[in-house]
Amino acid sequence: MGSVLAASSPKATPPVAPAPPPSPGLTVPPGFTMPPVSTVVPSAEQKEEWENPLPNPGGFDECHRKCKEVFPMQMEGVRLTVNKGLSNYFQVNHTVLLSTNADSSYRFGATYVGTKQTGPAEFFPVMVGDMDNSGSLNAQIIHQISSRIRSKVAFQTQQHKFMNWQGDAEFRGEDFTATVTLGNPDLLVGSGIIISHYLQSITPSLALGGELVYHHRPGEEGAVMSLVSRYTGDNYIATLTLGSSGAHASYYHKANEQLQVGVEFEASTRMQETSVSLGYQLDVPKANLLFKGSVDSNWVVGATIEKKLLPLPLSLVLCSFLNHRKNKFQCGFGITIG
Numbered sequence: 001m002g003s004v005l006a007a008s009s010p011k012a013t014p015p016v017a018p019a020p021p022p023s024p025g026l027t028v029p030p031g032f033t034m035p036p037v038s039t040v041v042p043s044a045e046q047k048e049e050w051e052n053p054l055p056n057p058g059g060f061d062e063c064h065r066k067c068k069e070v071f072p073m074q075m076e077g078v079r080l081t082v083n084k085g086l087s088n089y090f091q092v093n094h095t096v097l098l099s100t101n102a103d104s105s106y107r108f109g110a111t112y113v114g115t116k117q118t119g120p121a122e123f124f125p126v127m128v129g130d131m132d133n134s135g136s137l138n139a140q141i142i143h144q145i146s147s148r149i150r151s152k153v154a155f156q157t158q159q160h161k162f163m164n165w166q167g168d169a170e171f172r173g174e175d176f177t178a179t180v181t182l183g184n185p186d187l188l189v190g191s192g193i194i195i196s197h198y199l200q201s202i203t204p205s206l207a208l209g210g211e212l213v214y215h216h217r218p219g220e221e222g223a224v225m226s227l228v229s230r231y232t233g234d235n236y237i238a239t240l241t242l243g244s245s246g247a248h249a250s251y252y253h254k255a256n257e258q259l260q261v262g263v264e265f266e267a268s269t270r271m272q273e274t275s276v277s278l279g280y281q282l283d284v285p286k287a288n289l290l291f292k293g294s295v296d297s298n299w300v301v302g303a304t305i306e307k308k309l310l311p312l313p314l315s316l317v318l319c320s321f322l323n324h325r326k327n328k329f330q331c332g333f334g335i336t337i338g
Contacts (some may be wrong), residue, residue, distance in 0.1 A: 054175035060197035070262035075332030083338030
């Protein structure tokens with residue numbers, strides 16, 4: 001029996017599949033095989049980032065805006081504002097201002113927002129205007145003509161007479177923004193102002209641009225040019241503007257969700273003056289409080305406090321500014337309903 005089993009043929013071994021050819025440039029030792037590699041298909045967002053990694057830098061007038069929003073707004077007297085929403089697209093407001101240094105006034109304002117949606121919270125056209133009891137009117141019309149072109153028209157009247165009006169067109173590319181503004185054009189007299197802005201992203205954090213202002217009137221014309229650079233970090237923004245009229249530097253820093261700090265430096269060659277300002281904004285969401293304060297090199301100290309009385313649609317604002325050099329004190333109190 002043992003001889004018979006010994007003489008019988010063993011089980012056939014299954015054939016080994018041939019190894020796939022190695023990738024170019026790689027040497028595979030004998031007896032080893034390369035694991036299969038799946039093909040990675042990039043998404044549409046990754047393709048867009050690879051094709052154009054630079055973001056749009058935004059508008060030229062937004063370079064110093066983040067820092068300026070930290071500083072308190074000066075107010076004097078008593079102000080009462082009532083906002084009323086008539087529909088999802090139309091809103092009106094009434095403002096009564098009582099002042100001891102200037103004339104008391106009443107202003108009526110209206111805001112209309114169209115149905116053309118271009119973003120999560122962007123609807124166009126937008127029409128904003130307000131008129132006071134003397135007949136002076138301020139109005140703006142903003143419209144998104146296409147996905148890249150936005151236009152704005154603003155005009156101002158004073159006691160039924162046109163004082164100023166301007167129109168601009170803004171083009172936002174993938175990594176740049178260009179704007180042309182025409183102000184107070186008068187073809188009969190031959191006067192007007194042309195302002196051109198250009199802002200270009202150099203890196204994801206650095207943007208460079210310039211501004212050119214040209215004005216012409218009978219017997220007088222001139223041009224002023226300035227350059228701007230802005231660097232955006234994770235929680236800060238540093239901006240510098242240099243021109244023949246002077247220099248303007250600002251630094252904005254967001255310490256956390258509650259505290260924001262801003263520093264501004266301004267130097268004017270025409271006035272031969274320089275000033276440095278420090279401002280802060282402290283938000284206490286649990287108490288519905290918002291503090292803003294500032295101090296500058298001219299010894300002007302200011303502060304505002306805003307309190308929202310939820311669930312009522314009511315906000316209280318208290319403002320005070322003290323100029324130590326001129327020994328002048330201003331105080332304001334405001335109530336906003338709606």
